Amino acid sequence: MTRTAGSSGKKTLAAIREAGLDLIHEHGFEAMSLRQLATRVGLQPGSLYNHIETKQDLLFDLIHNHMVTLLASADDALEGISDPLDELKAFIAFHLTYHIERKREVFIGSSELRSLEPKNRKKIVALRRTYEDRLCGILERGAAKRLFKIEDIAVSAYAILAMLTGICTWYDAKGRIDRKTLIDIHTRLVLQGVLK
Amino acid sequence: MTRTAGSSGKKTLAAIREAGLDLIHEHGFEAMSLRQLATRVGLQPGSLYNHIETKQDLLFDLIHNHMVTLLASADDALEGISDPLDELKAFIAFHLTYHIERKREVFIGSSELRSLEPKNRKKIVALRRTYEDRLCGILERGAAKRLFKIEDIAVSAYAILAMLTGICTWYDAKGRIDRKTLIDIHTRLVLQGVLK
């Protein structure tokens, strides 16, 4: 990918982010070199610094952007639903769909928390906590209405999230199971584990 | 008196493995340097090569050892149990207990498959498949006896494994929940999702 001086910085930054996701996914953040990144984008190493502050800032930007978009999309998907059972179904379908399409981001967002500076890591963990709380809220409301029977809200929420997220590292969109079937099976599994 | 083959060498190799698990967990395999590893063990970099073949061999050794031990332990835990429901309960308890105690190995065993040479990766994936088949077998036998009602054996197995394994990356042994409670909650969650 050749790139001429002074060309659109927005496009270049987008290309850097995309290549960054690939390279971190392939090699891990620490092992990804800015020279590899520059080569893949079609730049000299030094030119990257016209678009990013530091390597660390790029990592934070990628993970932060993922979390913020995840939260906003979830709130979007749940908007206007008031019945906890419907909320739970919508959450499951949303979470699966969203995560299947962003395997790299999901992988990096969990495995590379270690590479974030403490200040940055705290921000991400807080966002993740907020997302988890969306599911906890659904479970709580369902339990309060005696629709769900849940031994421990937090543990159940973690278990559900672990199941739904974990499946995405395994799921092959071109495989035997189509997306709708995947969602159906998991909806049944979760509901049976939670319904009264 | 014959010299115990590698008497002090055995200890050194154990220390290398232990430090290796730590460092790969902290930095990722590619980013872990043999100089860091040597320093942590108290050796010069070159001396590592009295105990390992290459950096790649160390990674394979760590993951392979984990998988082989996992399989053997699982077969141990399931031995003599014939009722599918009891098998499933035993599997859940075993998997949780085993994985909680080996967070580093579990993390490395999934995130660093990317760093294994193809030949090595194939061996690990085959072992993982064998382990997954243990659970699939339990689910199949349970379904055949009409104890379980399962839409898709393989997907359900993946979902259960994802849930049980994922929880281990989150679980804090010193936290609010003790191990027995954790096992109880997950046993209930899984059984409800699977029982007829």
Added chain:
DNA sequence: TGAATACGAACGTATGATCGTTTTTATAAA
């Protein structure tokens, strides 16, 4: 005393980041 183990220097190459310079582009005045 001989095998196991450790040392320490060396190989060529790669690392994240900086900086002064050059090129390109967008904008607006002429």
Added chain:
DNA sequence: TTTATAAAAACGATCATACGTTCGTATTCA
């Protein structure tokens, strides 16, 4: 439509340091 100009973006050299691995030699100890 042409031209002037400043901001944006890319270049390319440079810094000190680190990389995995090899190898000849020295040390340790059953």
